[in-house]
Amino acid sequence: MIYMIEDTINGILMGSIYGLTALGLTIIFGVLKVINFAHGSLLMVGMYAAYWAVALTGLHPYLTLVLVVPVMFVFGYYLQDIVIQPIFRAEKNVREPITVIIVTTGVWYILDNLTLLVFGPHYRTIQVNPLRGRMLEIGGLMISVPKLWGFVSAMVAAAAVYVFLQRTRMGRAIRATSLDRDAASLMGINPYKVYNVAFGIGTATAGIAAVTLVPFYNVFPTVGVLFDIKGFIIVVLGGLGSIGGAILGGIIIGLIESVGPQFMTATWTEAIVYGLFLLVLFVKPAGLFGVKYDW
Amino acid sequence: MSFLEVKNIDVFYDDVQVIFDLSLTVREGEVVSIIGGNGAGKSTLLRTLSGLMQAASGEILFEGRGIQAAPPEEIVERGIVHVPEGRRLFTLMTVRDNLEVGAYNRRAAPHLHRTLEEVYTLLPRLAERQAQIAMTLSGGEQQMVAIGRGLMAKPKLLLLDEPSLGLAPILIKSIFETVRKIADQGTTVLLVEQDVHHSLSLSDRGYVLEHGRIVMEGPAGELLADPHIKSAYLGI
Ligand SMILES: Nc1ncnc2c1ncn2[C@@H]1O[C@H](COP(=O)(O)OP(=O)(O)O)[C@@H](O)[C@H]1O
Ligand SMILES: [Mg+2]
Numbered sequence: 001m002i003y004m005i006e007d008t009i010n011g012i013l014m015g016s017i018y019g020l021t022a023l024g025l026t027i028i029f030g031v032l033k034v035i036n037f038a039h040g041s042l043l044m045v046g047m048y049a050a051y052w053a054v055a056l057t058g059l060h061p062y063l064t065l066v067l068v069v070p071v072m073f074v075f076g077y078y079l080q081d082i083v084i085q086p087i088f089r090a091e092k093n094v095r096e097p098i099t100v101i102i103v104t105t106g107v108w109y110i111l112d113n114l115t116l117l118v119f120g121p122h123y124r125t126i127q128v129n130p131l132r133g134r135m136l137e138i139g140g141l142m143i144s145v146p147k148l149w150g151f152v153s154a155m156v157a158a159a160a161v162y163v164f165l166q167r168t169r170m171g172r173a174i175r176a177t178s179l180d181r182d183a184a185s186l187m188g189i190n191p192y193k194v195y196n197v198a199f200g201i202g203t204a205t206a207g208i209a210a211v212t213l214v215p216f217y218n219v220f221p222t223v224g225v226l227f228d229i230k231g232f233i234i235v236v237l238g239g240l241g242s243i244g245g246a247i248l249g250g251i252i253i254g255l256i257e258s259v260g261p262q263f264m265t266a267t268w269t270e271a272i273v274y275g276l277f278l279l280v281l282f283v284k285p286a287g288l289f290g291v292k293y294d295w
Numbered sequence: 296m297s298f299l300e301v302k303n304i305d306v307f308y309d310d311v312q313v314i315f316d317l318s319l320t321v322r323e324g325e326v327v328s329i330i331g332g333n334g335a336g337k338s339t340l341l342r343t344l345s346g347l348m349q350a351a352s353g354e355i356l357f358e359g360r361g362i363q364a365a366p367p368e369e370i371v372e373r374g375i376v377h378v379p380e381g382r383r384l385f386t387l388m389t390v391r392d393n394l395e396v397g398a399y400n401r402r403a404a405p406h407l408h409r410t411l412e413e414v415y416t417l418l419p420r421l422a423e424r425q426a427q428i429a430m431t432l433s434g435g436e437q438q439m440v441a442i443g444r445g446l447m448a449k450p451k452l453l454l455l456d457e458p459s460l461g462l463a464p465i466l467i468k469s470i471f472e473t474v475r476k477i478a479d480q481g482t483t484v485l486l487v488e489q490d491v492h493h494s495l496s497l498s499d500r501g502y503v504l505e506h507g508r509i510v511m512e513g514p515a516g517e518l519l520a521d522p523h524i525k526s527a528y529l530g531i
Contacts, residue, residue: 169395169399169404172388172392172395172396172399173396173399175385175387175388175392176385176388176396176399179385179386179387179388180383180384180385180386182347182379182383183379183383183384183385184385184396185346185347185366185367185368186345186347186367186371186376186377186379186383187371187396187397187399187400187444187448188367188368188371188372188399188400188401188403188448189368189396189399190366190368
């Protein structure tokens with residue numbers, strides 16, 4: 001019984017981190033209307049950034065947020081501005097241009113292979129790591145401290161993005177563009193600049209996710225792929241474009257993964273995850289929670 | 296120097312031409328109507344003025360400067376604001392958020408709160424509905440939001456594309472009264488309409504657009520009395 005509760009708690013914690021990795025995917029989709037296949041690679045870039053920041057400065061992993069978040073924002077902003085934007089301009093009249101998806105796939109390959117070339121295939125773990133293996137004991141329950149921090153980060157990041165979108169001038173411009181690009185133009189909003197900002201925010205949230213992962217996860221060039229696939233499943237479960245849905249979808253996946261093995265083998269839990277994914281696609285394509293955009 | 300001067304523009308959708316060698320002028324403070332049937336090219340003309348589309352040839356001068364190559368956001372900043380056909384509200388945002396987005400441009404943003412009060416005074420219904428999601432409003436209220444959102448951008452020249460479209464007669468009357476009030480407060484208005492009687496009645500001048508060409512122009516009173524217009528547009 002105690003294991004059951006522990007697994008549930010750990011599932012929620014890990015799941016919220018999955019949700020955090022998917023948050024950027026859902027934001028970028030909500031505004032640009034395309035799935036960013038490079039999202040896992042952006043997460044990977046963020047993990048290397050956090051890894052090297054810790055390795056070179058010896059800072060507490062979470063302190064690297066002050067570095068990783070702005071760097072990732074700028075990286076995403078200019079990636080969209082320089083690489084993706086020209087395709088959008090060329091396909092001005094297409095609402096959901098497929099060629100953009102192809103370009104993001106190209107970005108994924110380039111980033112993963114460039115990383116392989118520069119840093120090699122080794123698995124890396126940070127050496128200076130005050131969070132390593134730390135456990136919190138509450139009434140006989142053992143809870144992973146780095147995952148607890150990840151959970152807090154996910155909640156704070158999701159809330160911050162939500163408030164930003166609701167309360168600020170740029171946030172409103174992003175929502176307006178996501179709802180009607182031409183009408184937003186007529187209000188004086190430059191949609192391409194909004195795309196840059198949305199991509200920057202999406203990439204910055206991947207950076208936050210990366211920082212939360214680095215204390216207990218290996219860093220290697222294809223680490224993003226794993227989270228990519230989970231990310232797609234999560235945003236479909238939660239509803240493409242939904243912030244709350246991304247977090248909840250992540251928690252569902254985390255729970256299936258951690259509680260499932262109590263009752264069946266791990267391969268079965270994976271089958272359940274994919275089965276749920278297909279079921280939602282067939283039965284409720286707007287996502288389990290039915291809200292397409294909650295912002 | 297004219298306020299708005301359109302000189303010999305041609306506009307295409309891909310290779311289909313819909314506007315042919317069109318010229319028109321609007322003077323500051325005027326209300327000018329463009330009337331014409333379905334498919335005449337009225338919306339295309341407004342889309343070209345606001346930069347959503349580009350003219351293949353010709354010139355568009357606003358306050359003496361060429362804007363034919365400028366993107367929409369720059370044209371809004373210059374002071375031309377387009378309230379599009381079919382309202383095009385940000386459907387899942389509140390009335391208040393729709394209005395605030397209207398004031399996004401740099402010229403209007405610093406005056407947001409003041410303009411918001413002015414808009415609420417002109418359209419008190421919007422003040423009552425400000426927390427409501429735009430999609431859930433009635434057609435007439437949605438049109439009010441569309442106009443209010445346009446006003447939030449602080450237009451020098453307001454382009455209105457068929458504001459009466461799909462509304463009940465009583466609401467049509469109130470929409471045109473609102474347009475009159477906006478003009479009386481000093482905003483220049485270029486009004487596109489199929490409701491010829493109402494639009495010419497409140498305009499100073501008018502143009503008749505048929506198959507992408509201006510076929511007639513003149514003071515609104517003269518157009519209203521013209522036999523061709525009476526038979527083709529007023530059904531008299
Ligand atoms: N997006 C488009 N692509 C191709 N043709 C279009 C498009 N929009 C309008 N048209 C055509 O251009 C012509 C003028 O349309 P429009 O400007 O909407 O007329 P109006 O507003 O006077 O009803 C019509 O023949 C219409 O079929
Ligand atoms: Mg039209």
